[in-house]
Amino acid sequence: MEKAIEAQGLTKVFGWFGKKIIAVDSLEMSIDSGTIHGFIGPNGAGKTTTIKMLIGAIKPTRGKAFIFGEAAGSVRAKAFIGYSPEHPDFYSMSALEFLVYNGELCGLKQGEAKKRGKELLDWLGLSDFADKNARKFSAGMKQKLSLAQALIHDPDVLILDEPTANLDPIGRYEVLEKIAELAKKQKKTVFVSSHILLELEKIVDHVTIINKGKVILQSEINDLRKRFSERHFIINTKNNQNYLKSIQALQGAENAWINHEMKIEVLVKDSTRFKKAVIEMFRGKEDELIELLPLRMSLENIFLKVMGRETE
Amino acid sequence: MINFAVTQMVVKKYLTPKVIILYLIVLCAPLFFMTQGIQDIPFLKTSVLELKTEYIFGFLLFSGFVWVSGACIGIFSSLICSSFVAEEASDKTLLLMVSKPVSRTGFLLSKFTGFLILALIYSVLSAFASIYAITSFLNLDLLTFFRMLQAVPSLIGFSILVSLFFGSLGVFFSSLTSSKLKVVVPVIGILVFSFFVFAPVRGIARDNGIYSGQVLEFTDLGYDFGNLYVSILKMNSVKTIPFIQSMLGMVTGVYKIPEHMVRIDFDQGFILENLERESYHSVSTSFAKLFLAVFLFLGSGVFYFKKRDIH
Numbered sequence: 001m002e003k004a005i006e007a008q009g010l011t012k013v014f015g016w017f018g019k020k021i022i023a024v025d026s027l028e029m030s031i032d033s034g035t036i037h038g039f040i041g042p043n044g045a046g047k048t049t050t051i052k053m054l055i056g057a058i059k060p061t062r063g064k065a066f067i068f069g070e071a072a073g074s075v076r077a078k079a080f081i082g083y084s085p086e087h088p089d090f091y092s093m094s095a096l097e098f099l100v101y102n103g104e105l106c107g108l109k110q111g112e113a114k115k116r117g118k119e120l121l122d123w124l125g126l127s128d129f130a131d132k133n134a135r136k137f138s139a140g141m142k143q144k145l146s147l148a149q150a151l152i153h154d155p156d157v158l159i160l161d162e163p164t165a166n167l168d169p170i171g172r173y174e175v176l177e178k179i180a181e182l183a184k185k186q187k188k189t190v191f192v193s194s195h196i197l198l199e200l201e202k203i204v205d206h207v208t209i210i211n212k213g214k215v216i217l218q219s220e221i222n223d224l225r226k227r228f229s230e231r232h233f234i235i236n237t238k239n240n241q242n243y244l245k246s247i248q249a250l251q252g253a254e255n256a257w258i259n260h261e262m263k264i265e266v267l268v269k270d271s272t273r274f275k276k277a278v279i280e281m282f283r284g285k286e287d288e289l290i291e292l293l294p295l296r297m298s299l300e301n302i303f304l305k306v307m308g309r310e311t312e
Numbered sequence: 313m314i315n316f317a318v319t320q321m322v323v324k325k326y327l328t329p330k331v332i333i334l335y336l337i338v339l340c341a342p343l344f345f346m347t348q349g350i351q352d353i354p355f356l357k358t359s360v361l362e363l364k365t366e367y368i369f370g371f372l373l374f375s376g377f378v379w380v381s382g383a384c385i386g387i388f389s390s391l392i393c394s395s396f397v398a399e400e401a402s403d404k405t406l407l408l409m410v411s412k413p414v415s416r417t418g419f420l421l422s423k424f425t426g427f428l429i430l431a432l433i434y435s436v437l438s439a440f441a442s443i444y445a446i447t448s449f450l451n452l453d454l455l456t457f458f459r460m461l462q463a464v465p466s467l468i469g470f471s472i473l474v475s476l477f478f479g480s481l482g483v484f485f486s487s488l489t490s491s492k493l494k495v496v497v498p499v500i501g502i503l504v505f506s507f508f509v510f511a512p513v514r515g516i517a518r519d520n521g522i523y524s525g526q527v528l529e530f531t532d533l534g535y536d537f538g539n540l541y542v543s544i545l546k547m548n549s550v551k552t553i554p555f556i557q558s559m560l561g562m563v564t565g566v567y568k569i570p571e572h573m574v575r576i577d578f579d580q581g582f583i584l585e586n587l588e589r590e591s592y593h594s595v596s597t598s599f600a601k602l603f604l605a606v607f608l609f610l611g612s613g614v615f616y617f618k619k620r621d622i623h
Contacts, residue, residue, distance in 0.1 A: 075413045104316075
């Protein structure tokens with residue numbers, strides 16, 4: 001598959017001499033074309049700095065990045081991308097004028113830019129605000145307009161830095177739904193960073209976790225879930241307290257406990273042997289076993305696990 | 313390389329009725345106070361019309377140098393160019409702009425092209441507005457008004473040179489910082505120093521013999537601007553009376569100042585001799601210095617902007 005975004009040893013060091021801060025440290029990353037890629041990490045992990053290096057706003061100290069093979073920051077690379085920052089702000093002009101200006105900056109003719117701008121405002125539900133001063137928009141409207149300006153030249157890659165920051169739940173839902181629609185219908189590559197992992201996991205198909213400027217995990221989300229869920233089971237019986245000790249003692253089980261839903265959660269060494277042992281245990285008394293399921297790990301749980309901060 | 317949308321945006325931003333009116337008020341307010349002073353000069357009240365016209369014309373040329381085509385347009389230029397990078401960076405609009413498929417060099421030069429168009433428009437506006445204002449404030453006749461129109465090409469030419477210099481200086485400082493204030497303060501400081509503050513320093517330095525051949529001579533912007541202004545007047549066949557030569561000499565050092573500081577034709581009808589020019593460097597050197605500075609400031613501005621991280 002064609003690579004939409006690649007980073008090779010991307011490094012950014014801020015400050016001078018004694019006060020050096022390594023924001024991004026030899027980052028290696030490869031994003032396939034046509035995927036929705038979540039870029040997650042704790043505060044100060046280097047997400048925004050990485051994104052700014054990809055769009056050419058920040059010059060890397062070392063390493064290289066490419067957008068469809070073009071050096072990040074070059075005019076050719078920037079022609080492929082549409083970028084929306086975490087806190088977008090605009091000139092004091094109407095929303096449509098702003099979109100037309102952005103379109104013209106991207107090489108569109110005024111007429112084309114106006115047509116495209118109107119389409120985007122309509123798509124994002126901002127048609128009624130086309131003539132209103134963009135600077136006076138609410139946070140949610142600004143995020144939508146920022147998405148519109150990123151899409152004005154119909155780019156192949158969308159780079160979105162916290163597109164749902166400062167939005168209420170409805171605003172978050174609307175923006176994420178639009179992003180998902182873009183990727184599915186228009187086959188765009190979306191590279192999105194967000195703190196709200198519960199919502200992000202609904203749209204992403206790949207994920208990169210970054211911490212202290214380094215990539216610590218990059219995977220397809222289904223593989224990731226499988227990998228983290230393989231050793232984790234949920235068992236529900238008619239009397240969980242009674243069965244807890246027996247389950248702890250089963251072959252292949254490593255640890256078992258009653259979770260907040262009052263179900264038995266089990267961490268296993270060998271999932272095949274464990275499943276067989278459970279089935280043997282309940283043979284003849286099948287009605288006692290209500291459910292035996294591998295635990296579906298949320299992205300948030302996986303993230304916390306990867307970051308070494310288990311919640312339970 | 314030039315993106316016309318960017319150029320157009322700069323022109324549209326500073327060519328609104330609000331900005332034009334504000335500019336005209338700022339331009340004309342000092343002229344109003346200066347003309348009030350002129351009306352009280354006793355000998356002008358008794359002068360013959362021809363001489364009075366010459367003095368008023370001379371007043372236009374002097375105020376043209378220090379204010380109309382000098383400080384006023386210089387400050388305006390620095391205000392426009394300081395917004396190119398610094399204001400956009402502080403307003404957070406620059407981040408979006410640098411993500412667009414336009415090179416940073418192209419972006420900045422497109423803005424500067426917009427500024428050049430504005431400089432031309434405002435130079436023309438300044439020249440005509442100042443002449444109209446002086447004519448109105450002094451209740452002058454139509455003949456004097458037409459006499460003063462002779463200064464228009466010189467005022468426009470000098471305004472453009474001043475705009476170029478302070479505009480490019482604004483671009484340079486703007487590329488270094490994200491605070492408009494940090495751009496405007498040093499640029500206006502250099503302007504005030506060159507046009508007003510350096511005059512006494514120059515006088516003392518010349519009297520003590522430490523001016524010529526020293527760094528002072530090379531960095532004396534006031535002298536270079538004066539040198540260029542006088543040569544532009546000469547190119548346009550605009551003659552200055554000794555009184556105005558004395559005034560220009562005091563501010564810029566381009567004329568040798570007489571003992572009594574200014575030479576006034578108290579004896580009406582008797583034409584005084586022109587003052588002798590101080591030729592520290594030739595007009596071509598002053599031109600070369602100015603254009604070199606413009607290219608240097610603009611080039612450095614582009615260089616730093618290209619290198620700069622945008623947050």
